[in-house]
Amino acid sequence: SWRSSVAPPAERPGERRAAEMRKLYGEDASKILAMEAAMQLTFERNCDLKRPKYWPVIPLKL
Amino acid sequence: SIPSSAVPGGNTELLQEEQQARSALRESFLRCLLSISNKKVQFHMHENVKVEATFGASDIDVLNFQVSNLHTPIGVQKEALIRCQDVISFTFDV
Amino acid sequence: MPHDWLLLGPLQWFSYVHKQVKVKLGRDEEHRGWLVTVDPVSASLVLVNFTERGASVRVVMGHAVEEVEVLREADPETTELLCTYFLPLETPKLDP
Structure with missing residues (x-):
C-alpha cells in the first residue's frame, strides 16, 4: 500500500493516552x-x- | 515488616481497588462539573477576591474555567477564563 | 507549601466519601460539609450542605487544602441522600 512507502508513523498520541488511562482507571x-473527551x-x-x-x-x- | 511488593497477587488486587476508587471519584467529579453548566457560581479567589459568574465549562486537567457574565470589581466581563490556581473554592446551589 | 492531601491517593481519598469533614485552608479559613467526591486529578473536593431549597455545593481546589478532618459518619438516611448527588443518572451530552 501507499503507507509502506513512507516512514513509519510516530507513536500515535491517542494510543499512548489510552494506555495511560488503562493503567489509571482499569476497566473503566x-x-x-x-x-x-x-x-x-x-x-x-x-x-x-x-x-x-x-x-x-x-x-x-x- | 514485609513490603507489599513481596506479594504480587496482593498487589494486583490493590491495584484494581485503587483503579476502581479512582474511576468512581473521577466520574463523580466530572458529573459534578458537567452539572454546573449555566449555573451561577460564586468564586472565592486568592487575595480575598470574590466574584460571581455563570459557569460554562472546565478543561479536564482542571486548569481553567470558562465562564460568562463575570462580575468583576470594575464591571462585567462578558466572557472570561479563570485560572484554577487563582481559585480557592467556589459554590453553587443544586 | 505542599501538603499531604495532594499525595494521599485514590484509596485514601475514597475513605473520606460520605463523611462530614472540616477542611482547613490557609489563614483561619475553614469549610464544613458532607464530602461527595475528590477529583483524583486535582485533589479538589466536593462538599455538600443541605439547605431549605435543596443543597449548596462547595468545590475546594486541592492546591488550597491544608488539612481535612473527619467530623462524623453519615447515618443511613444521609448516605442515601448523598448518593443522589452527581450519580451517573444520565450520559454526558454535548451541546447541540
Whole structure:
C-alpha cells in the first residue's frame, strides 16, 4: 500500500493516552476517556466561539 | 515488616481497588462539573477576591474555567477564563 | 507549601466519601460539609450542605487544602441522600 512507502508513523498520541488511562482507571478507562473527551470538546468549542480572556489578566497566584 | 511488593497477587488486587476508587471519584467529579453548566457560581479567589459568574465549562486537567457574565470589581466581563490556581473554592446551589 | 492531601491517593481519598469533614485552608479559613467526591486529578473536593431549597455545593481546589478532618459518619438516611448527588443518572451530552 501507499503507507509502506513512507516512514513509519510516530507513536500515535491517542494510543499512548489510552494506555495511560488503562493503567489509571482499569476497566473503566474507556468510560472516563469518553467523558473527558466530551468535556474537553465542550470547553474548547466554548473558547473558540466566545473568545474568553483571562481574568484577572495577571495571575493572583503564580 | 514485609513490603507489599513481596506479594504480587496482593498487589494486583490493590491495584484494581485503587483503579476502581479512582474511576468512581473521577466520574463523580466530572458529573459534578458537567452539572454546573449555566449555573451561577460564586468564586472565592486568592487575595480575598470574590466574584460571581455563570459557569460554562472546565478543561479536564482542571486548569481553567470558562465562564460568562463575570462580575468583576470594575464591571462585567462578558466572557472570561479563570485560572484554577487563582481559585480557592467556589459554590453553587443544586 | 505542599501538603499531604495532594499525595494521599485514590484509596485514601475514597475513605473520606460520605463523611462530614472540616477542611482547613490557609489563614483561619475553614469549610464544613458532607464530602461527595475528590477529583483524583486535582485533589479538589466536593462538599455538600443541605439547605431549605435543596443543597449548596462547595468545590475546594486541592492546591488550597491544608488539612481535612473527619467530623462524623453519615447515618443511613444521609448516605442515601448523598448518593443522589452527581450519580451517573444520565450520559454526558454535548451541546447541540
